[in-house]
Amino acid sequence: MDGLALHIADGVIETPVAAGFAALAVAVVVVCLARGRRALDDRLAPMAGLVAAFVFAAQMLNFPVLPGVSGHLVGGALAALLVGPWVAALCVSVVLVVQALVFADGGLSALGLNITNMALVGTAAAYLVIVVLLRVLPRTLAGLAVTAFAASMISVVVAALAFVGEYWVGGGVELRAGLGEVTGVMAGVHALIGIGEGLITAVTVVTVARVRPDLVYALRGARPASTTAPAPVTGGSVE
Amino acid sequence: MAGGHDAHVLYRPGSSPMHRLAPEAKLAATVAFTVAVVSTPREAFWAFGGYAVLVGLVAAVARIPPGWLARRAAIELPFVALAFALPFLAAGPRVDWAGLSLSVDGLLGGWNILAKATLGLLASLLLVGTTTVRDLIVGLDRLRCPAPLTQIATFMLRYLDVLVGESRRMRVARLARGDDPRFLWQVRGFAAGLGALFLRAYERGERVWLAMRARGWTGRMPAGLSATGVATARQWSAAASVPAVAAAVAIAAVVTA
Structure with a gap:
């Protein structure tokens, strides 16, 4: 149940296209850095570092789907719900860079493509859904759960479709199936994967919202899109 | 609790010239080598053989046995599933082989992904096999990340x-x-x-x-934490030799293609 299109290897997409997406990824990550620093100031490194470690650890945990079949989380939507889109995109990007550099997961020359799909496109799609649904749905735990489910499912599908787009631009090999057919298959498969991701994200976010609603970025303030700095917590822990 | 990311599993301690090379030089050389490999036209089969020889030479210098590399290279298998699917999915003229109808373009495309992904992965493995995680971050820092x-x-x-x-x-x-x-x-x-x-x-x-x-944190790491072991001109040229040869092979492949 690993996303089929996730972690693109070297050589799948032609070099000029990969280079273009690498430039795009660098530009967007620089914007995320600026926005993240505005939100977190000198807390950026420790806070985003710990959230990135959480995303990394969450990706390592397998959950059962059917007997013998297990999946794991991508986590972009979960991070967007919990820490906001800018820090989330930053954290997932760092996770992908470290996975490529330290763990040889995904090609070095495809890093720009992987960051674009999973960290930027996936997170942006999730956050758009979050902003819209939180305005429409009641501000209850159920509303939050539905939002989390929809946001992560759509983010997985959109990230997969970003790969379809990239393949169409720079894949090198023409497929027998048409663009519409490939898009349909990829969207269908990833919608199934997204159901698992959505269920887990929803329960996880609701758990956090029950205990520390102030830590759920999506619930913060009247305007969900604001990037005000969270109040630092100086006291206790739940350990 | 599976997942193949045990934190230090890919590092192989040693004291070879590759281990002693400054991390920023190794990082830049690995990226340059990978770019040269992926830019090579897929029909230039001889070029990929040349890259494989280069990888073998670097592995010998790093004193990394082939078995160690091969076992860890197996992690790429799920990522190159597309390579094995392409001969069936691609359009264009087809050949019959062992009762299967395969696309010529798809076979070439599958070979292209398999060769480039494997060479890129081997280069990455040689980098992380000889560089500690801390040094990799220091290297990124010195490359102006x-x-x-x-x-x-x-x-x-x-x-x-x-x-x-x-x-x-x-x-x-x-x-x-x-x-x-x-x-x-x-x-x-x-x-x-x-x-x-x-x-x-x-x-x-x-x-x-x-x-x-x-303890006085202001958002900046104290300077001097990573001041030692900066790449010398000699180290840079030694590291550059591998991607330079690879680039020459790539250019030759593009010209002859």
């Missing part, structure tokens, strides 16, 4: 083991209380644990930040 990014990566790698250990203990606690999920609709316990893990991670981050503030 924005400091906040390398700081986030540093914190992430430092606390990853802590969080993984924490999640392992939570899982043991869950199983000890009789939770034995087999189906996706039984994941409530798992996901609630994930929520608890986030709370612990976030609150740990807040405590770490406060402790750093108390």
Whole structure:
């Protein structure tokens, strides 16, 4: 149940296209850095570092789907719900860079493509859904759960479709199936994967919202899109 | 608790010339080599043989045995599934082989992905096999990667083991209380644990930040932490020799194609 299109290897997409997406990824990550620093100031490194470690650890945990079949989380939507889109995109990007550099997961020359799909496109799609649904749905735990489910499912599908787009631009090999057919298959498969991701994200976010609603970025303030700095917590822990 | 990311599993301690090379030179050389490989036209089969010889030479210099590389290269298999699917999915003229109707273009495309992904992976493995995680981050820093990014990566790698250990203990606690999920609709316990893990991670981050503030943190790493072992001109030229040969091969392949 690993996303089929996730972690693109070297050589799948032609070099000029990969280079273009690498430039795009660098530009967007620089914007995320600026926005993240505005939100977190000198807390950026420790806070985003710990959230990135959480995303990394969450990706390592397998959950059962059917007997013998297990999946794991991508986590972009979960991070967007919990820490906001800018820090989330930053954290997932760092996770992908470290996975490529330290763990040889995904090609070095495809890093720009992987960051674009999973960290930027996936997170942006999730956050758009979050902003819209939180305005429409009641501000209850159920509303939050539905939002989390929809946001992560759509983010997985959109990230997969970003790969379809990239393949169409720079894949090198023409497929027998048409663009519409490939898009349909990829969207269908990833919608199934997204159901698992959505269920887990929803329960996880609701758990956090029950205990520390102030830590759920999506619930913060009247305007969900604001990037005000969270109040630092100086006291206790739940350990 | 599977997943192939055990924090130090890919590093192979040693004292070869590759191990002693400054990390920024190794990093830049690996990226340049990978770019040369992926830019090679797929029909230039001889060029890929040349790259494989280069990888073999570097592995010999790094004193990394082929078996070690091969075992770890197996992690790429799920990522190159597309390579094996392409001969069936691609358009264009087809050939019959052992009763299968395969696309010529798809066979070439599959070969293209398999060769480039394998060579890129082997280059990455040679890099991480001879460089500690800390040195990789230092190398990124010296290659002008924005400091906040390398700081986030540093914190992430430092606390990853802590969080993984924490999640392992939570899982043991869950199983000890009789939770034995087999189906996706039984994941409530798992996901609630994930929520608890986030709370612990976030609150740990807040405590770490406060402790750093108390020790004078202003958002910048103290200078001089990574001042030693900067690549010399000799190290740069030694590291550059591999991607230079690769680039020459790539250019020759493009010209003859």
